[in-house]
Amino acid sequence: MAIPIYASPAERAWQYAYRVICAAIFIFLVAPILIIIPLSFNAEPYFTFTKEMLSFDPEGYSTRWYDSLLTLGMQAPENVRDASWWSDAWNNATWIKATKNSLIVGFWATILATVLGTLAALGLSRPEMPYRRVIMALLISPMIVPIIIIATGLFFFYSNPCGIAGFSCGRLTATYIGLIMAHATLGIPFVIITVTATLSGFDQSLIRASASLGANPRVTFFKVIMPLILPGVISGALFAFVTSFDEVVAVLFIAGPEQQTIPRQMWNGIREAISPAILAVATLLVIVSISLLATVELLRRRSERLRGVTPG
């Protein structure tokens, strides 16, 4: 990006302006995410920097909003913080319940999406796969179709899943299973995309080499294919997990009071009265996303190294 020596003064000026513009855009991208971190430690219930905060007066900062995340919904939040207080928080605190739900649903949705998605990606990357293009388009479409349409469809379908066959067999709304299936559906396109991308650099002759050396398909899969595509599978799984972890519309439509997740609680908080407690949750989620991002980046580089592609 060095400025070439033949550049005219006007071009030099433009180069500097260009860098300023880019810096401004990077600030636009990241600043809104980072600004909530200091604000979540505000001692006052305001959403802007108080005088005390700007002068770095410790009085201006507090962890009261983080504390309120624990106490909201507890039976007896004002008691002494002994073992029974913590068990009360663990069982009753609204945000802890929401976290449990998010983890349960996210975990199983990820497993489902990753297993089904990886198998399908293996099939799709074979040159013999019939109707490849159409099927691929179909499997990616949950990412493209507006979520409100998917959620609406699921709301009716889950109300009476067997209705389509003409009989009744209970329902899937307000169940964990239903929500897990919905989130898996939304996560599948990400698994397909990342795993097929990894497989596109995969040398198919390795499979024949493995077979010619006497390995059966199962051994070939676990000893040859899996280690090579694992980074792609894991980043696909992370994408699927994040999709579920961040999803609110399907939860709004098909979850019951027992399946309230973190985004669902945030949705309530933002719509009714945003208190700095929301900022505390947001800060914790930003930390989660930074660590997930770091994981994916490391995996991507490892995968490229393994496949002999230069990093970048």
Add this chain to the structure above:
Amino acid sequence: MKKLLILSTALTLVGFSARAELTVMSWGGAYGEAQTEAHVKPFAAKSGIATVMVDSDNPATPIKAMVEAGNVTIDVASVEYADAIRLCDEGVLEAIDASTLPAGADGVPATEDFLPGAITECGVSTDIWANIYAYDTTKITGTVPTVVADFFDLEKFPGKRGLRKGAKAVLEFALMGDGVAPADVYATLGTPEGLDRAFAKLDSIKSEVVWWEAGAQPPQLLADGEVVMTTAYNGRIFNAAVGEGKPFTIVWDGQIYENEMYVVPKGAPNKDAAMEFIAFATSTEGLQAQAQQISYGPARKSANATEILYKDGKTVMGPNLPTAPENLANALETSSTFWVDKDAELNERFNAWLATN
């Protein structure tokens, strides 16, 4: 990975075992809290039935969708009077046998103890509440708004206004703001010209309106200084002003009041417990307990017989209730028959008005 799996399985079991038995849906915020403290917690303690409260912007809305889709996940809901009648007409609610309601503390049977109209085929009233408007006394000093017309007077009181996003109560409020007497409001609103007149009045402040949906929003909008005055449910403002010491004042002129009803959606998973809950919550003590939490008037004569104090132990609730004589000077009772029939139509018009021009 294996550890994660075990942890997750354990969490799943925790999640499944912590099933609540009775779910009550209310309006969230101060009102939801009041009903949690006055009804949900005592009921759970007394009956041993685990009871949870969930929030909605307007519980009547999800009920219909749930019942029609065969998808009922709640047992009791707190809905507006017209909605209780409309949903009952549509077969979406369970009928409530009034004879199962407990007699008043003074022994008068429930059917006579409740105020007229407070028991319907499918609902039992918990309280009488009002749509009022309120302002922040630190923001508006000097001349203060006193009548409903002041809400629409941008010259006298410049600044943003909060209004509920929906046709009900907003259209009546606009007509009263335009000088229509409460007795003539529904007759006027029933004519195309009257309806245009209401929208024309709203047009005059449209550019300055911040629309709210959840009842918890208006006190927040006032507190944040996002609006100088806002319509609100009176109890929310009372709780913010008296309970949290916010400098809010209610203008009672032009208030629109109605009954709030507990109803049971058809096909509720725990119908019997739901009926038990309603009987418990609408007893003299149940209604008084709620009135100690929020300034809505109890719907039973016996519950109004003694003076009720707010939970701070000193504020007398009487003058803060919509039904206090001094608050009823220029007040309108919501016409349930009008809204039962016109709700869908007028909301359609309202949405078109809101989204366009």
Add this chain to the structure above:
Amino acid sequence: MSEAMTAVPLTTSDGRPLKSALASAQLRAKRRAFFLVAPLLLFIIVTFILPIGQMLHRSVYHDGLSANAPSLKAWFAANPEGTVPDEAAYAALAADFKTMKVDKTAGIAGTRVNYTLPETRSLITATARNADDLAPPYKVALLAVDPKWGDPAVWQALRSASSAYTMDFYLISTDYERSPDGTIQRVPENTRIYVYLFVKTFILSALITVICLFIAFPVAHLLATLPMAKANLLMILVLLPFWTSLLVRTTSWIVLLQGQGVVNEALIALGMIGEDGRLKMMYNQAGTIIVMTHVLLPFMILPLYSVMKTIPPSYARAARSLGATSWTTFRRIYLPQTLPGIGAGALLVFILAVGYYITPALVGGADGQLISNFIDFHMDKSNWSLAAALSAMLLAGVLVLYWLYDRLVGIDNLKLG
């Protein structure tokens, strides 16, 4: 020579003709590939295709009247269109009202007729409420309840609604209605909304796409031309928003932009605006545009970046050495080579923007709502057929764009990070 080749077919070692052996091996491979995909395909059909198909069915199906007014339906079936309703018709109507009152189905029946002819819902529910008092002669009795029962338009609407299959919801979704004489006309100006909303949704999405493109282009170029180590570091700044919860980002923007938010406070502290001059950037169209631009920006940067990275810098140098100015070089040499990236990014951002729901719902206020928010509104109000018709139209738009994306870009080229 070639004749000799075809005359003696090649065989495999066990004596089968090579051609058929290859064909069957090919078939086996095909089947094996398909079996790997089959479980997912089945899963997607159950949790995605079937639900959406079933929902779309509702856009042409509403049995609110037909299921609850069997006698009336029978009368319509027996009498062709244009028949003046006789006493038998009124008797059928009265009989249905009596059952409706018992079953409490007048509301749903009225709702259905109201879609075809506004202001008939209250007519039906009010009549059903008085159904017990209806006695022969029914025509007189019904007209006594409400003279509207003599109106041919009402009967026309009843006939139309008595069939469960209908196109009425698509009429409503395009701001049309049936006039009393059965012709199709636009609804009065003050209730027109859906065409406006569709147009607005598309215009706002296009605007957001263009803003994204202008912001993404310089950044993608910088990333593509910087040395690898620096580019990787800056790439993290692009990917961080991508990985951050949508609700977190929306919250941040509310905190920044609301009336009492960080930006307004900062501007006031700097003396750039007065206390009364606070900018309105939240809970309106501006809020929707700003936040959606931020949310969708990575979807523009990433495809642009991956295309720009493949453009050899030597082309630009060659153009310069041949005397082109830097502007000409950019316009004639560089820009055309980035077109695939622009196409991919713009289409992706546009497709995602058209169906957006969460951000407009939280920050859009009154005028920043998109079509998805109205689908939700009608779902809430259980106007399911209308919600389904609006969904179908939105879905059709999105699928056309998706098809275009596949043709121009190829789904295989969709990349994430």
